[in-house]
Amino acid sequence: MVTVGTCSGSSAAARMSPQDTFLIGAHMSVSGGLSRALERAAAYDFNCVQLFTHSPRVWALTRTTPAACRTFQTVRKAHAMRCVIVHAPYLPNCASVSPALWRRSCGVIARDVRLADALGADYYVMHPGSVRGHTRTDGIARVADALAALCEPQPPALTFLLENTGSGGSLLGGALDDLAEIMAAARQRCPSMKFGMCLDTAHAFGAGYDLRSDTHVARLWRDIRRTVGADALKMIHANDTNAHVGSGRDVHAHIGQGRIGRSGFARLMALPRLRRIPWILETPKDTPESDARNAATLRAIFAETRRRR
Secondary structure: OOOOOOOOOHHHHHHHOOOOOOOEEEEOOOOOOOHHHHHHHHHOOOOEEEEOOOOOOOOOOOOOOHHHHHHHHHHHHHOOOOEEEEEOOOOOOOOOOOHHHHHHHHHHHHHHHHHHHHHOOOEEEEOOOEOOOOOHHHHHHHHHHHHHHOOOOOOOOOEEEEEOOOOOOOEOOOOHHHHHHHHHHHHHHOOOOEEEEEEEHHHHHHOOOOOOOHHHHHHHHHHHHHOOOHHHEEEEEEOEEOOOOOOOOOOEEOOOOOOOHHHHHHHHHOOHHHHOOOEEEOOOOOOOOHHHHHHHHHHHHHHHHHHHO
8 A cells, every 4th residue: 555645544534634634536537547547636736646446437447567557656756645445336236136236237347446456556445336126235234245355355455435325216325324234244255355435415415415405414423433433434435416315316516606605515524523524516518617616616615614614
């Protein structure tokens, strides 16, 4: 693992993320090589970055050499990148009822996690998957089985994060209890593996948490503490949304220009735990200035909440 600028673990995050330092980044393209994501993030003065190791819409993983992994770690140190997150591709579904799809999904995730570990990534983020065709209980067991298998031959050094969803249709993860049950079952099988949660703001809004309301933000925080636990919340996917609260839909929008609005993000940033963990933009990249504009909005909200403390 890279030792400079890591954000792994709640104690490390607390030591290296004083409340006057905003951990911020965005999902960046790896076009031209994995290290290019780091360089693109540094160009925006980001101290965190999220990436796919290959196209998220294909099954085949791009071959990455040990030399490329060493180069990635060298570039990370050069840019003092505090946190690196790898996001799982879209096609795998580790909750699938299909034995063939489940095995294929597990194989791709296992190989991708090993690559993320070789890069020195801090976190690996995955959506729990869809239970279409079987029960929620069965789906949770299948995801837990898939995660437990990652311990062979030894557990990864990184922390594996499950992301909440908008609760639409057959998706697992709209209820935070889903994430907690998956983690608990996987830990029983692999006690040495590290698990946590990624909170997606647009997904939480779609699942019924009206982040514009102090009452709903307080309820979200209570639900996180009751289910996965406060320390398990490791990072934020920062997305506004054009979907209605409770709709189950996932329609990302620019920060402050959707239904959550600036006030919703300010309410979240007022929570001390959320001020100490990375905020990763997954907002639309419809203009060359989009990431800079969204980052500026988040930074301004962070500064405002800091002044109010």
